[in-house]
Amino acid sequence: MMFALTLFLIRLFPYLLRFIAWLFGRLPGTTFLLAARQLARSPGFYVAPMLLLILTLSLATFTSSLAATLDRSLTDQVRYKVGGDMSLVEPGEDTQAAGVFGPAATGGSSSNSGQSTDTANVGPRWMFLPVSEHLKVPGVLNATRIGNYAGTATLSSGPFKADVMGVDRVDFARIAFWRNDFGPGSLGAMMNMLASKQDGVLLPYSVLSGNALNVGDTIQMTIIGPYGPVQTQFTIVGWFDLWPTWYPNKKDATSLAVVNLDNLFEQLGSEMPYDVWLKTKPGTDPTQVVKDVEQMGITVLSSQDVRSTIEQEQTRPDRQGLFGVLSVGFAASALLTVIGFFLYAVFSFRRRLIELGVLRAIGLSSIQMAAYLGWELLLLLGVGVGAGTVLGVASSQEYIPFMQVGLTAETTVLPFQVIINWPEINRIYALFGALFIVALVVLLAFLMRMKIFQAVKLGETE
DSSP, rough: OOHHHHHHHHHHHHHHHHHHHHTTTTOOHHHHHHHHHHHHHOOOOOOHHHHHHHHHHHHHHHHHHHHEEEHHHHHHHHHHHHSEEEEEEEEEEEEESSSSSOOGGGTTTOOOTTOOOOHHHOOEEEEEOOOOOGGGGTEEEEEEEEEEEEEEEEEETTTEEEEEEEHHEEEEEEEEHHOGGGGGOHHHOOOHHHHHTTTTTEEEHHHHTTTTTTTOOOOEEEEEEEEEEOOOOOOOEEEESSOTTTTTTEEEEEEOEEHHHHHHHHHHHHHEEEEEEEEEEEOHHHHEEEHHHHTTTTOOHHHHHHHHHHHHHHOOOOHHHHEEEEEEEHHHHHHHHHHHHHHHHHOOOTTTHHHHHHHHHHHOHHHHHHHHHHHHHHHHHHHHHHHHHHHHHHHHHHHHGGGGGOOOOOHHOOOOOOOOOOHHHHHHHHHHHHHHHHHHHHHHHHHHHHHHHHHHHHTTTT
16 A cells, blocks of 8 residues: 555656746745756656655554554553552451451352341451551552452343442542543543442443443342342443453453442442552562552452563563564664665766756856755655655554454453554654755765866766
8 A cells, every 4th residue: 555655646746846846936036946847857767766765754654653552552451451550459357257358359259148147247247457558658659449249230131240340439540540442531530420429330331222221320230248149229320431450352251330339338238358459659669569568467369560561571572573573674664765865866966967067057156056956855855754654654543453463352352542653753754854964965065076167068968
């Protein structure tokens, strides 16, 4: 596609130059007009450098954008999987059994979940230190509770299983990873929806559309509590497409319902084990954070850290090989363009020595000759760089989303967000700017050494 469109644009370039020459022919000044007419009248002389310039720049834009997109995708995948900067599984202290209860992901189901109400009323089933205690750990900026429990609901399409995620809406918005394509608004807006009703619930859009549900409707859910199943009612306050740590594309995936954690504990009659998500300072040692939390008397069964996981993934040999190939392609494209265009400028000057000598003989000053050659180079570079950038960006937006491949739900749940690597593209612009200056200086040196009488005498046209 890039090659075909490059050839098409080169065919249009002479017509564009003729229009520019016609326009500037009605304005004062000669150097720009001479450059435009020269290029418009001899398109065959610059087809090769223009083809090289547009094609290599579009390929460089594409490869650098692909590398940036893959890098951002890896970061997003890890952050989506962990939720916050760190995730700690803290079971709490089981007051009615020896030891501790399993992680929050088990949904609170255990051999004691069906105990009598009399036993349940003796005291809390689990004891927890306040989540704010995590803020005493060096490097921890914020902490929030995340409860994951098993539940079922009966809708118009029939009964379905749903993981119920309870969140502290204020702290969750400060910690959790969020992208604009996860839902209809920002994470703060989603948390404001939960704040509108104490019994509010956020559901996937697929559940709402598949069951003719709307915001404001109520649903009945059964949640496995510490003393057995509990039926409770929620009011739908919003919807989402994706939610951190939820993988709807897994083979045996269940739906997800996001609710206010404190209201959920009230409905269940007791607190239940939950995870803790942390926001940490860059450079914080996750192992030391876990040790400091455990020194406060909090049991940590397992932990995940975003930064160390990303660093581990980035050092994989296959990933380094892919990025090495993309980097080599990017550098080769830029270098090939610079060399080719510089040679074109030098050879073009030598080929047009007679023409330049005649222009100098009929009265153009050295400054005008320099401006004439400078405008010619600038027109070629400007059009080539602009067309190459447009083609590269268009190709990136069109084809990079199709390059998302993976064998697991974690690698395919988040659609690619194409990142145009403008910092690298700007480096190419700077390289071409340096090329323009160097080429112009070399041409001016040749121009100053040119002897007019030798350039225009008979026999030199060969």
